[in-house]
Amino acid sequence: MIEVLPADGLVIVAKRECHTCVLVEPVMQSLDRAGPLTVITQDDPAFPSGVGRVLDDQQLERSFHLNIEAVPTLIRYEGGREVGRTVGWDRAEWTRLAGAAAAGDGLPAWQPGCGSRSVEPGVQETLIARYGDPGLKSREIAVGEWDDPIEACFERGWSDGLPVVPPTDERILRMLGGTDRKPGEIVGLIPPNLAPCTVEKVAINAVMAGCKPEYMPVVLGVLEAALDPLFVLHGLLCTTHFSGPLVIINGPAAKAVGMNSGVNALGQGNRANATIGRALQLIVRNVGGGLPGGMDRATLGNPGKYTFCFAEDESDPDWEPLAQRRGIAAGKSAVTLFHAEGVHGFIDQKSRTPEELTRSLAMGLFGVGHPKLCDAGNAVLVLSPEHYRIFREGGWNRRRIEEELYQALKRPGRDLIHGAQNVPEGLPASMADKIVDKFQPDGLLIVRAGGPAGLFSAIIGGWPGQRVREECQAVTHEIR
């Protein structure tokens, strides 16, 4: 219980580490001799010396309730009400509020103060959580005194199998500080249960995923894209197929949050890549109720269902980034979501011309789903810098690469029908006389990423659900 301040008199909030507070220590002593004075000290109960009533506020509760932004702060109370306040050292102001005893002979006329400990980064949210009203609507879950909060999250089924960051009020408030959107705003209905998901629920799951507050606009953009009916998130969750959402970020937002588009771009080690993708999966799990073995019926799944998120390498000004190719204005940030199975490595260290590499890539891309199937999903091709260099030096831009690969991915149906090549899997016999495309016309998404060394690219197969183009596609949304 904090001590009650006097109804009449002066209150000064100070801290020893503030040079201005130390400067005015004689003034505080003078005011203490002149009348009722209470000093609230933020960091050292022994400071200031020579003052009768010093309240220890190392827990900052008093500073929080008094809304202190800088120290020293001098407040005058009359009849239980605050009637005047000044910040820093200003002889004219101090003497106006406190009289001649505050003259501070020998001191400069004016000196600015320091920031209050109660408004240091991250502290404000903790103080709101401890002493104020956080304004959060999600119900509270009490964890026992001796229980480990991380284990409590596991026991409640809130985890994807890896430890989550316990969603405390201070962490949630910090996360909400990363967006201007209201906590109560409903972002959408999360499948499979079609549960309403507020910005606050997004923040809670982003905390658990390990996101930093500045990731929030990206996480919200990813979620809104995932809820585009054309992305068919419900079906992607429920499928027996391997697929899960792949998140590709373009534009300044990727740089702003430090996403990786270079060495090991599809792998581990970058917080933004790892946690933004994970946040989406945790929202589906926790808000939507999409649990493996429940509505998630994947036969095998894939490791990307923990998280699968990276940024495109936009360092080459001649390269048209994926988001711009898909209609987003240059300079804007965007998310592209694709129904992705795992990464299939593609090796070609012999091709030296665009034509050779195109034919070679087509051989790899034919393997998506099954070499004899043409409706087993589209694909993402992640071109590494060394493979891209072959195209660039040959004068091929994105559009040319797409068109040449599209042509190279046509095959005679007779090679693909049931029984052809002594393999039952394949297309209906009625396709025997047709020329068949491996992917839909815009079904191959090409994106640049990866480290500078290695004549490797990555093929990421899609989902058979993409075969009905009017019902299911990759989606690209601007991040606002």
Next chain:
Amino acid sequence: MNHTSKLRDPTAETSPTRRARLAPPPSLDGKVVALMDIGKSRGAEFLDRLEGHFKAAGVTTRRYRKPTNTKVAPAAVLQTIAAEAQLAVIALSD
């Protein structure tokens, strides 16, 4: 209980905050019941009586025992019970 930590629910809040107890099985047919002696005095006596009742009802039982009543059961004992039985009775009383 003195709660020192408070979390916010990340779910759609469609289920109770307390974890629901597992529903009892509709029948004990084909089930194995673990009889767990926590090592306190006369616990074995209580389990002997229960074992007799289960046997009379045609239910298979297996006996398990903690090494000491002063510590939680070793993981190996719990894993063995989980692998070999579908239900468990723990003799808690003196």
